Amino acid sequence: MREPSEVRRGRILAVVRSRGSVRVSDLAGELEVSVVTARRDVEELARAGRLRRGHGVARSLESGAQAQEPASASSDAADGAAVALVVPERHSYLYETMHGARAVLDAAGTRVALHITPQGAGAEQPLVERALAEGARGLLIAPRWRTVAEEEAGHAWLAGLDVPTVLMERRPRRGSVLHALDSVCSDHWYGMHLAVDHLVSLGHRRIVLAARDDSPTARALRAAFARIAGDREEIEDWAVVLSGSTSEAPGDASVPGPGAGDPVGPVSGDGLAHLLRERDFTAAVLHGDVDALMLVQQLADNGVSVPQDCSVVAYDDVVAAFGSVPLTAVAPPKAAVGRVAAELLVRRMTRPGVPPQRSELLPELKIRGSAQSLRTDRSTV
The missing domain is CATH 3.40.50.2300 (Response regulator)
Structure with missing residues (x-):
């Protein structure tokens, strides 16, 4: 029989008070629930003022841990990866997007954990699950999705995530389960x-x-x-x-x-x-x-x-x-895509009720020497 949420949260409070602080992933293991469920419970208890939450960690109100944190530092940065950034292996285009995102997140005092997706169908999902288990509370992701079938499969598990997520350089199909997800891509x-x-x-x-x-x-x-x-x-x-x-x-x-x-x-x-x-x-x-x-x-x-x-x-x-x-x-606009995506993610993490946004940024044409006017006297090559 499934344990009622109030009973489970009472057990979380008891563990946190007895130890002063405990990792959310450890709580999940002890309570035999998913990390997502444990994180949601900790967030609800923190919102009710019954414990304090650092990223990936639940702290007792009496633990005094807050006084140990530097006033100028982000608690997320102190406790672990606040944002998981997932990009494909050997993809220089998306690495430039990554650098644009990192500049924004660094300025926000948010630590970034980079995850490189190896080639192969479905490689993103285990990476994201591991990042969430380690305490990531936000996700920037550029899935490889080499085929339409891979894209459809990716929609299914991404839709089930309960952390703020922004897609980079991917445009969810209209009417799909990800249609309302925050996304930024080139037009x-x-x-x-x-x-x-x-x-x-x-x-x-x-x-x-x-x-x-x-x-x-x-x-x-x-x-x-x-x-x-x-x-x-x-x-x-x-x-x-x-x-x-x-x-x-x-x-x-x-x-x-x-x-x-x-x-x-x-x-x-x-x-x-x-x-x-x-x-x-x-x-x-x-x-x-x-x-x-x-x-x-x-x-x-x-x-x-x-x-x-x-x-x-x-x-x-x-x-x-x-x-x-x-x-x-x-x-x-590779760097701009990353920058705007990170800005959306920071907004989503700090203001969870804001409407989702889909942004398209315009490319530019760089004229060099490989195109010229058609010669009127041209013969077939």
């Missing part, structure tokens, strides 16, 4: 608009997108390009191909444009060069910029010069400027 539709509009302004009418297939950002970019290119009357032909390994259904491998024929992808540099010649594409948008630099090198090996034969805009601007041909690139 990737606008970023793709900047890329296409720049190429169209240079006279290009036949454009291909080579995009990865391993993240929600990649899926958003492919959908945005298809809609934008399909709606622009100036564009005569377009196609979407995969530039990475295929991890979704074969039918999602390419979005064909006018006269595209069968789906294409994934492609390497030689495959992209063949497609440029076959369809007479004069410009390409390449996601992300590391892949873009590699594809530009491979195009050169196949006799296609950038920008003389093909203008290129990279999506992401981590290393795009450092190629032998500096790449014009769309630069999502």
